[in-house]
Amino acid sequence: MIVFGLTLVYSNITMQLLIYFVVALSLNFVIGYARALSIHHAALFGIGAFTYAVMAQRGWSNDLILCGLAAAVIAAMVSVILAFGSLRISGDYFIVASFAFQFFAIEALFNWTSISGGPNGDYGLPTPTILGLAISSTAAYILVAALLAVATLGFAIWLRRSPYGRLLRAMGDAPSALLTAGFGVLRLKVGVFGISGIIAAVAGVLYAAYLGVAQTATFDVNLAILLVAIVVIGGTGSAVGSLLGAALIAFVQPLLTNLNLSATTTAAVQQLIFAALLVGVVALLPRGLVQLGDLPKLVMRRSRGGSSR
Amino acid sequence: MTSTPEETPILQTVEISRAFGGFRAVDGASISIGRGDVVALIGPNGAGKTTLFNVISRLLPPTSGQLLFEGADVTHTSPQRLARMGIGRTFQDVRLFDTMTAWDNIAVFAQTEASGTLRSGLLSPRAVGREAKRVRARVDETLDYAGLSPVAATVAGELSFAQQKKVAIARCLAQQARLMLLDEPASGLDAVEREDVAKIIEKLSSDGVTILLVEHNMDIVREVAHRAIFLAEGKIVGEDAPDRLLASSELAEIYFGHLRAETSTT
Incomplete structure (x- = not known):
């Protein structure tokens, strides 16, 4: 029984790690390349989860591919609208708009009880299938999540090396100079927002199918900020960084649960840990945890700079 | 190497203006640049030189007037399309x-x-x-x-500032721009670096690239430009060979009077 319990905990951690990695990495495309601090990623993730909840519960389909496609279409439409918004308003104003979208999207979903199930959420969701094969074992879920993670990582690697990725980085650095190179910014922005939203929504489908539950509270502003924190703590523009950030979240949560604290204390302690990490990383490792190897060098440089002054 | 009248100029602005609210930064400027020309746009700070560059590269749409590139009306063409047609530019603040x-x-x-x-x-x-x-x-x-x-x-x-400026020019070259708008290519450089940039400009010109540049360093203007256009308060107030234009006491008063006022306030 103990062995079974342990494997369950570990598979939960693995699943969390993979899903958070996929969602964080997709957010990193927007933050790291387009340099738009998008706060609404949790809402897109949630859109995917509720797409599965609605489709599976009403018996329309519990096929992960079909539900994934449906979620992708919805998330792409929402993302394109937000991409247009980010062209009209930039910088801090976009952050506020993105935050507002996150807040109102989840609030609207919460009140649309026929879709979201209100405060209780949609629960008892049927187990999913892929092309007729039932996904019933934890190993099968992990396999699907791993495939999604590999595909997302593959896209990230392609972005790093491709001419398209070069344009995205150029857009983040100096959009007006990119115009004088003959590239419109609109298409690039819509593209990267769209891809990012689609990946988050597909991850949401898998997440809801795995948990068998979809609740709006899961995808609220707290998660939205946590996702940004994962990206920033791990390292903006770095896939390895997103993996480190996701691992941190995936391991800290169960470790705290092991301490047998009350749920509210656990949440508070967790927030404290992330707040401390965020401050520490921003102060010591401006490029995120991926820079960890350079820490001694950075500290040396800092202390030398201090003594020379 | 000025253009013959029957040849279509590579660039023409017809009574072009750009206003910001009530302020006309460029006010009815008409210029014509022949193929292969090297033309310097000079004038005191705030004369509208960079605004004119922004209008010609269409990063700013003109409020009124017409913009012609190789005879085609490009007044309403997007900046990215214009870049593809063969207009390259650099920025005063480099923007690499x-x-x-x-x-x-x-x-x-x-x-x-x-x-x-x-x-x-x-x-x-x-x-x-x-x-x-x-x-x-x-x-x-x-x-x-x-x-x-x-x-x-x-x-x-x-990169060093001089290298950054060279990269900016090299970018225009890579895009095979036939007309390059260079915004202060020599500012902030020392004498050796300035000479280096001047050489690149001359090399580009001998390779058939048309160049319109904004420059405050008059040695560079004399060295590379065939012609200079003097802009003050958004209007074109003079146009001639650089030496003759700079010798005009009236324009010198506008230019250096402005500089004097500026140095006395700082």
């Missing part, structure tokens, strides 16, 4: 892609329009490979031309 290498900075300007679509990556691997090879050759050639090959792999934000 700071996190990217010098090589990648130039590669962006050598890439085809199709590379700006996600579809481009899904084309046949052979087409992708061919295109990559073409870009590589163009970038290497451009770096060599501008004497930047040793810093090809350096991140642009870490």
Whole structure:
């Protein structure tokens, strides 16, 4: 029984790690390349989860591919609208708009009880299938999540090396100079927002199918900020960084649960840990945890700079 | 090397204006640049030189007037299309892609329009490979031309200011611009670096590139420009060979009077 319990905990951690990695990495495309601090990623993730909840519960389909496609279409439409918004308003104003979208999207979903199930959420969701094969074992879920993670990582690697990725980085650095190179910014922005939203929504489908539950509270502003924190703590523009950030979240949560604290204390302690990490990383490792190897060098440089002054 | 009257000028602005609210930064400016010309746009700070550049590259739409490139009306053409048609420009504040290498900075300007679509990556691997090879050759050639090959792999934000300015010019070259708008290519450089930039401009000109430049350093203007246009308060107040234009006491008063006022306030 103990062995079974342990494997369950570990598979939960693995699943969390993979899903958070996929969602964080997709957010990193927007933050790291387009340099738009998008706060609404949790809402897109949630859109995917509720797409599965609605489709599976009403018996329309519990096929992960079909539900994934449906979620992708919805998330792409929402993302394109937000991409247009980010062209009209930039910088801090976009952050506020993105935050507002996150807040109102989840609030609207919460009140649309026929879709979201209100405060209780949609629960008892049927187990999913892929092309007729039932996904019933934890190993099968992990396999699907791993495939999604590999595909997302593959896209990230392609972005790093491709001419398209070069344009995205150029857009983040100096959009007006990119115009004088003959590239419109609109298409690039819509593209990267769209891809990012689609990946988050597909991850949401898998997440809801795995948990068998979809609740709006899961995808609220707290998660939205946590996702940004994962990206920033791990390292903006770095896939390895997103993996480190996701691992941190995936391991800290169960470790705290092991301490047998009350749920509210656990949440508070967790927030404290992330707040401390965020401050520490921003102060010591401006490029995120991926820079960890350079820490001694950075500290040396800092202390030398201090003594020379 | 000024253009003959029957030849279509490469660039023409007809009574072009740009207003910001009630302030007319460019006020009915008509200029005509012949193919192969090197023309300097001079005038005191705030005369509207950079605004005119922004209007010609269409980063700012003109409030009124007409813009012609190689005889075609481009008043309503988007900046990215204009760049594809053959107008390149640099910025006073350089605006390199700071996190990217010098090589990648130039590669962006050598890439085809199709590379700006996600579809481009899904084309046949052979087409992708061919295109990559073409870009590589163009970038290497451009770096060599501008004497930047040793810093090809350096991140642009870490280059010296003079090297950054050269990368900016090299980007226009990689895009095969027939008309280059250079905004203060020599400002902030020491005498040796200035001479270096002047040489590049002369080399570009002898290779048939038309150049319109904004420059405060009159030695550079005398050295490279065939003609100078004097702008003050958004209006064109003089146009002549640089030496003759600079000898005009009236314009010198506008220019240096302004400079005097400026230095006395700082």
